[in-house]
Amino acid sequence: MATGNAIVFRFEENNPTLRRYLNTAERAEVDHWQTPNMTWSIELHPMHLTGNPFYIRLFGNTDSGNVPKVDTRNKTASQYGDITKIANNAKLRNKGGLNTVEQGLLITFISNNWDHLSLIAQRYADGELAPPDPPPPTPRATTKPCTVTPQCTGTVPVVTSGKAACNVCYQFQ
Numbered sequence: 001m002a003t004g005n006a007i008v009f010r011f012e013e014n015n016p017t018l019r020r021y022l023n024t025a026e027r028a029e030v031d032h033w034q035t036p037n038m039t040w041s042i043e044l045h046p047m048h049l050t051g052n053p054f055y056i057r058l059f060g061n062t063d064s065g066n067v068p069k070v071d072t073r074n075k076t077a078s079q080y081g082d083i084t085k086i087a088n089n090a091k092l093r094n095k096g097g098l099n100t101v102e103q104g105l106l107i108t109f110i111s112n113n114w115d116h117l118s119l120i121a122q123r124y125a126d127g128e129l130a131p132p133d134p135p136p137p138t139p140r141a142t143t144k145p146c147t148v149t150p151q152c153t154g155t156v157p158v159v160t161s162g163k164a165a166c167n168v169c170y171q172f173q
């Protein structure tokens with residue numbers, strides 16, 4: 001089930017919405033984040049979800065329907081190698097849309113980020129978020145209490161082999 005709320009975000013590493021859908025390890029896989037000259041946002045909304053779509057929302061565009069759409073389910077980036085493959089692409093090309101250079105940027109952006117855009121679209125369609133980051137590893141203790149000399153308050157370095165001396169009683173253990 002979808003979340004029910006439309007979301008609009010930029011595909012940028014520190015975008016708080018994106019970070020809900022890609023965890024730290026997944027974000028580390030991204031090589032081509034969206035740059036400021038890419039004048040669109042990614043939109044997800046809870047209609048027509050069967051194709052795991054994402055939408056291209058141009059800056060300043062306020063349309064409530066027929067937003068340029070990319071279906072990702074059972075698709076590959078190569079199927080979007082031309083802007084005319086994007087549903088409602090006329091809005092991207094018409095006056096007020098993207099110039100030729102920007103259209104090329106968009107196609108390259110989609111291709112470069114296909115796996116992660118698809119993953120976000122799939123999670124949104126399924127009503128899921130990214131799996132949480134694993135907890136940070138517990139720091140390994142570097143010392144342990146002396147156990148050889150009664151009442152000794154010293155500590156002994158933790159070593160991987162052999163014995164080490166207590167820092168108070170100097171007993172190896």
Ligand SMILES: [Zn+2]
Pocket residue numbers: 146147148149152153154155166167168169170171
């Ligand atoms: Zn000791």
